[in-house]
Amino acid sequence: MKLRTIEISGFKSFADKTKIDFKDGITGIVGPNGSGKSNIIEAVRWVMGETSAKSLRGGKMPDVIFSGTEKRKPLARASVTIIFDNSDHFLDSKFDEVMVTRRLFRNGESQYEINKQECRLRDVLNLFIDTGLGRESFSIISQGRVESIFNSKPEERRAIIEEAAGVLEYKQDKKRAEKE
Ligand code: ATP
Ligand code: MG
Numbered sequence: 001m002k003l004r005t006i007e008i009s010g011f012k013s014f015a016d017k018t019k020i021d022f023k024d025g026i027t028g029i030v031g032p033n034g035s036g037k038s039n040i041i042e043a044v045r046w047v048m049g050e051t052s053a054k055s056l057r058g059g060k061m062p063d064v065i066f067s068g069t070e071k072r073k074p075l076a077r078a079s080v081t082i083i084f085d086n087s088d089h090f091l092d093s094k095f096d097e098v099m100v101t102r103r104l105f106r107n108g109e110s111q112y113e114i115n116k117q118e119c120r121l122r123d124v125l126n127l128f129i130d131t132g133l134g135r136e137s138f139s140i141i142s143q144g145r146v147e148s149i150f151n152s153k154p155e156e157r158r159a160i161i162e163e164a165a166g167v168l169e170y171k172q173d174k175k176r177a178e179k180e
Helices: 037-047 121-128 145-150 154-165 168-179
Strands: 002-009 018-021 077-085 097-105 110-114 117-119
Touching: 002 037, 037 077, 037 097, 097 121, 110 121, 154 168
Parallel strands: none
Antiparallel strands: 002 018, 002 077, 077 097, 097 110, 110 117
């Protein structure tokens, strides 16, 4: 499974539709301070189901929508699409290419799609849970995260190990079943 493409539009500093193709090997993104490097990583986390505005450096979720500049009006919608090469079927999907889209409008309306089929946030989270890619995973390590893992309580650290071991999905299913 490989990250192939990300398309960002109206998300944070990316007012215009911006498409980044990832080739084989390692990709580095460089640019001056404030040019949007971290915003790209946040777009990846957001489309994979991040629900904490704070962890995206915002107060509330609509803060991710392009808020305008001196020369440009704010936009009404943020949209991010990510495409994975899934020819090894690492992601639990019959498709060789998995495309996930998330949109958010200023009125708070959200849309999620997997391969252009409308779905729920939970479906997006389930697609990535236990793959090492989910919103709680370690595939994206932001500044301060290493320190927070060291300083976390034993129960929190256990959850981290469970996610890494791949049992979190079953635990969450069990919790849901007990509630229902
Ligand atoms: P550094 O090298 O300092 O880490 P960076 O390349 O990671 O910088 P980012 O933090 O990704 O830069 O981008 C910050 C820029 O994004 C700021 O100029 C900020 O004004 C802009 N920005 C953030 N949110 C929005 C938004 N909702 N609308 C418009 N611009 C935004
Ligand atoms: Mg940065």
